[in-house]
Amino acid sequence: MENRAEEHGMGMAEQSQITHRRNKREEREALRGEGMEDEMMSIEKVFEGKPMPHWREQITVRSMVVSFFLSIMFSVIVMKLNLTTGIIPSLNVSAGLLGFFFVRTWTKILEKSGLLRHPFTRQENTVIQTCVVAAYGIAFSGGFGSYLFAMSSRTANQTTEAKNSLNIKDPHLGWMIGFLFLVSFIGLFSLVALRKIMIIDYKLIYPSGTATAHLINGFHTPQGAKLAKKQVKLLGKFFVGSFFWGFFQWFFTAGDDCGFVNFPTLGLEAYKSRFYFDFSATYVGVGMICPYLVNISVLIGGIISWGIMWPLIGKKRGSWYSAELPDSSLHGLQGYRIFISIAMILGDGLYNFLKVLVKTISGIVAQTRSKNTSTTLPLSELDPSTETSTLVSFDDQRRTENFLKDQIPKKVAFAGYVAVAGISTAVIPIVFPQLKWYHVLVTYIFAPVLAFCNAYGCGLTDWSLASTYGKLAIFIFGAWVGASHGGVLAGLVACGVMLNIVSTASDLMQDFKTGYLTLASPRSMFVSQVIGTAMGCVVGPCVFWLFFKAFTDLGMPESDYPAPYALVYRNMAILGVDGFSSLPKHCLTLCYAFFAASILINLLRDIVGKKWAQFIPLPMAMAIPFYLGSYFAIDMCVGSLILFIWEKLNKPKADAFASAVASGLICGDGIWTLPQSVLALAQVKPPICMKFLSRQMNDKVDTFIATLS
Template identity: 25%
Template sequence: MPTLAWVRKHIGLGGVHSSGTSQAEFTLPAVLLGLLIGCLLCFTNLYFGLQTGWISMMSLQSALIGFLISRLLPKPMTPQENIVLQTTAVATGTMPLAAGFVGILPALGLLDEERDGVPPLHLSWVAAVGWSCAVAFFGVFLSPPIRKQVIIEEQLPFPSGTATAQLISVLHQLPPPDTTIRRRHPGYRALTVDVADDAHFPDTPTTADVVEAAEPPAAGHVEQKESWMALFWSFVASGAMTLLAYFFPIVFSIPLFGNYLAKEWLWSFTPSLSYVGQGIIMGFPTTLSMNLGMLVGWGVLSPLSKYSGWAPGPVGDMSTGARGWILWVSLAIMCVDSAVSLIPVIAEFVMKEVRKRQGKHEHASDHLKDDNEVETEDRLVPDNWVLWGLGTSVVLGIFLVWFVFGDEGIKPWATAVGFVMGGLLSILGVRALGETDLNPVSGLGKISQLLFAVIQPGNIVANIIAGGVAEAGAQQAGDLMQDLKTGHLIHASPRAQFYGQLIGSALSIVVTATAYNLYSRAYVIPGPSFPAPTAYVWLSLARLLRDGKLPAETGVFMLVFALVFGAIAGVKAHAVRRQLSYAKWIPSGVAFAIGFLNTPSFSLARLVGGITEYVYHKRVIKDGHDIRLIIIASGFVLGEGVISIVSLVLRTFGIEAATCWACGHGLCSGCPAS
């Protein structure tokens, strides 16, 4: 393990801080910095979510950037304050997914009165704030009781949260956190983390090699000044390229294989540094799965459906074209992958409960709730806060959903059922996340859609909203549980993190609703610039559950791919739970399905990042790992996300592209021909 002297010499980023129960953790600088970083992440996640459906919780990056900024303050930030900072940032930055701004709200805007019986629903700013308030706090109040079970009692690994704790311990020159997992059944050993941050579509894990080095590396360390420069120049490079692409759209729509394939089959390349950065954060195995899906979906199934007459419309048309046709195969893969990943979680939970009941008289003391709790009562969230918070958030949520959508949208009793489903599914999602670093929120939302197809048949609006309520609870509780795992390993106050979660979620309601309102005024959503692919997933399943009709021949392909990826998901789940070395190379069904949903341009750019990450850690930094590449990737992602705000302002004031030269293929965002 790296020694403290080695860390001082080579990392050069922080001082040693002691922690104690009396130490102030919930401080104004930590919260303000967390809100600032979270707002940037919120705009970034909304931007990328509407483009590709991909959202990252960016917990590790938030901790890193917050730490670097805090070095400019008169008093350096403690590790516990850093955890409050990154918890607040994550709660603020992930609202675009939690409140459905990248999927559910665009799906409601796609409704067709002739086909669906209701006109498109476009929420005003006030209505969007009301909807966000309805779902913003339910998952936060679910977190404390779930924490006691999955982190304290069962000690689930939560790899992304553990990786963030590893990084914070290095930054602040602390001894490495104890990541030994004491399990209730054999087959587990001490955890070695290789997952850096959790990024979602909405439930796909990301991978980056942030591990404890066995020996201090001879090279590759990052000095404080060097890390600042890496972050600054990567941010500037990505931002400059984004601004250049705004005025010269061809920069992000290169017809890599010629204009014919770009125009007719949507094969182009977007050399966006932000997507390269996302690929670095996601890691090579995930980007490889995504590009395998891209090759199968866009290289095989798309032309097959077109030439066979099953999808006779233009390839990019979501109703009659190949893009809409392969969407159904993607949906089958995502559903079966999520379902299979939940089976071992449910099975273990049932077996555990059976064993507990059989031995409850002999071993009752082993199951006392707080036996393993390491925090004092003054640092925990009181149970009465949780009960009052859950009750208030549910009652307020039911009223607000009724206020926004009315009785024609969804009945109040049905919304209440949606919250109950959300609570139950959140437990499953959190357990799956803790075991595998995979939060299957899209699959959980679709389970809720299946239920509401029975209890409110024929009501597409109710079906989508109910799925959104369930997804919001599961996604938010899962993301916050990763943060609580980080806090547990670094001995941060759960109550201080809880405060940060509440404040971050509250501010993000206004920020996300405002950002979405600005984007919807400046752009058509879904449209060429922001296709919002997950919106079609939500709407397509709702229509299928109502009508029972599938496009021509999709049923056969859905069944075949579901069977194949059901088997693959089972093998992968077994390998992950046994921590087998080859587990990460087994294709991820959700990542594979994303390759179907997004056009090749996005997947190819992420593959560049994935390959960069792999080569860097295998060839450049052979004897250890540093954080330079993470810093650069973070700058890439944030650069385009922040400059997208500038692009939004330019579009709002009517400032268009300088030239549409070479945009003859019609794929250039911002050009009239697109």
């Protein structure tokens, strides 16, 4: 869901916290099962006798080769998720695990042949994970399923406003790559000078970065390597099975609404309201990774919208909106679907923004007042009392010494930010004339402050609100430019600039935390992040271009790749420029109600505490099916059911291997998209159309065929 806290995100805020706690539990259970309980106490004592590689030795040719191929694979997966529902689980563990497997296999072969010069270290594993995550992160922050595709005529034609050439820019490989190179690197320079303050002085936790570091540390102990080998083997089995399941399904998709993806498993009436299981291995896997609460919340949102609201509003056809309008019109039923969903997203985003802002300010004040800067902030998720002071002292001393050893000069960070900002300020208005140089300059002046707030809040809570800052930019700059001067397009471009800065800055600080805990050099972390970002700026647009060319109905509501957030973002931009004039009757009232409900539900979740909050749905998760329907929610709930039964039958094995099984399902089905795209480009058609008809319709078809013979 967005922002990796919302789309990407889902690193969705609530999911990130729950997933982090689940990962920590899984790690403890798995390692305990493999006899590593004692080694968990002080990880640095385990590695004390091993030599520390120089930062240049941590970035190897083999690590970059593996990172490149993994970045392609994960970019395809993220792109598919972006263009279908926008729910993207955390793939950091999969990236670290596959990086470990490929390089360990590489080194084993060289070792047997006597050609191995450099052993595989946890620092090199961290570099691979950082590079891959930076690369596939561009597939999200690049906006291919949101603000960037929202600029296209294909999305604009689904609206009734701002369809002139001034507010449209169709995708093209050249300008997309250029734009991402302009906006994706500046975030890396914005906070790099503050890494010591954030990681060592403030001791921010960054739960996702911490969990990833513990996993990588675990992989590189003898017992951890044994467990990782079993996990990779299981991942490979489900990868192959998922790939061939996607291949098998392809044979039955020769026409519209054909194949298993349109199987009316709950009946034809339920199918018309988008309630059905579509046999997607991807979203079954996503359901196994996402917390139960997220999956149930999505299903509840689908029931409220498609099961109750839309049928009731549909009965108002001719009263609330013209009976002549199709359901896909924004002045008809589609308008209620889109704008109520937007209201819930904005309500959730605003509440979490204010919540994290308050925590950030209180944390900074508490840290400033504290005379002992080595004290962990009281707002952090982890309890320092779980480790003995002696062990913390030993581990922290070694980690701090290593973290401060390879300094990145502040003048490099400052000069890099000024240089990239200057180039972007000059070039972006050439690519997008609607956005003037002073608009871009204002963005870059305020961006470091917002990036700091987001990175600090993410360190405390694991909540990245990058897309929230992007939405603010849509409204601010869209209104500033105005409707008559291309304000819709200007708002979307400003969203991309802001989102990329804030997102990459937060991701970099997460990676610094991972590097701090694995003794990877800050320089190797920064360089690998730069290399991964460069890879993503090329790989991401190329993967999207493949989708765009192969699937000619991409972005259309009824297609396999509806890109739902593209239409949402464009309507946000229209709303910011034109106000509420384009909304159908009573839509604004309903938007107010759901905006308030979103805030109240979040407030209630915080008031009742963690014990009862697990039974209260998440507004952000509920908002997604308002537009798309519940078919993917049913897939995700099937994944949850599989995990639940597995945990009941054998909890230690489920904790150790569920992530590997889920990753195999996601990766195999995601990679099948590549050959499917190639077949579509080559105009190779499936041979069979499997379609389902009611008995009455089938009788009519049989009668019609009989008349032809």
